[in-house]
Amino acid sequence: MKKEKISMDLKNSNLKVTPQRMAVLEALDSLKNHPTADKIKEYVIKNHPNVAVGTIYKTLETFFEKGLVKKVKTEKDVMRYDAILKKHHHLYCEDTEQIEDFFDDKLTKMLEEYFKKREIPNFQVKDLKLQIIGTFINKKSLNK
Amino acid sequence: MKKEKISMDLKNSNLKVTPQRMAVLEALDSLKNHPTADKIKEYVIKNHPNVAVGTIYKTLETFFEKGLVKKVKTEKDVMRYDAILKKHHHLYCEDTEQIEDFFDDKLTKMLEEYFKKREIPNFQVKDLKLQIIGTFINKKSLNK
DNA sequence: CTATTAAATAGGAATAATTCCTAATTAGGA
């Protein structure tokens, strides 16, 4: 069962296991597409109607510090979170808010190799993420 | 003189040439490091003390629509702008807010080639930007 | 030049996202 794993994640990060934190982790686990705090709040409140909004924000920030979630860089005034810790890149839709995961080990490796050789003066590279910007072509909307 | 070029930029975009717009373009031109709207406001107000804040935001959004500025993706709740239209990537400092430009045509070309071959189902790639995440090593702070 | 008018702006209120504050609760160890 999943709850065991979740509470392990918390213990491993030296965080007390609380219902609020479990609820946020559950939300992160089931919400796809890089949810906002607001989406996470909605999900959490379905099962735990009296979790405070501030708690959700604080929890997300705590998780971020511990590396249990990542923040997804966007050009919008609203934060989005990513529970997928495996290295990956992102497809950004120019027309909608949609952000999709893009896994490509070959690409990741290519980039890493490139920066192994190519030193950047005064900068130590720790991570490389590609923003793949464009538009989704959902077959249906192709009939203009 | 520079003003000529700036007002040309505006005319070419079918935008009326106003002092406010000139001022924002001047600010963008001289502020480095991907300024926030707030930094731009400060700069503008030095020379034109009664430009309204809303005007600056609206102007920036207009410029964005016309492609005169770009928005820089960050994981902060504050927008940052980029007046450099030439294709480039960004160095993000993990510890500070610093974002530096990274020009590397070889890298850019490598990425473009890669995605020329590698089709992504249901997605049309229009732009590729690399987030190079790490820390700046300013020689001075190396003496711990 | 002057008149016309659609577009742009000032100034301030409103909204949205996030953070802060503090008294009450609670998880986890002794």
Next chain:
DNA sequence: TCCTAATTAGGAATTATTCCTATTTAATAG
């Protein structure tokens, strides 16, 4: 079971941004 530091609820406050509308203005035509 008790203790205590950590966490939370609830709401106020803050920050960044957007919206509103009366007034001003840039551009164009006469």
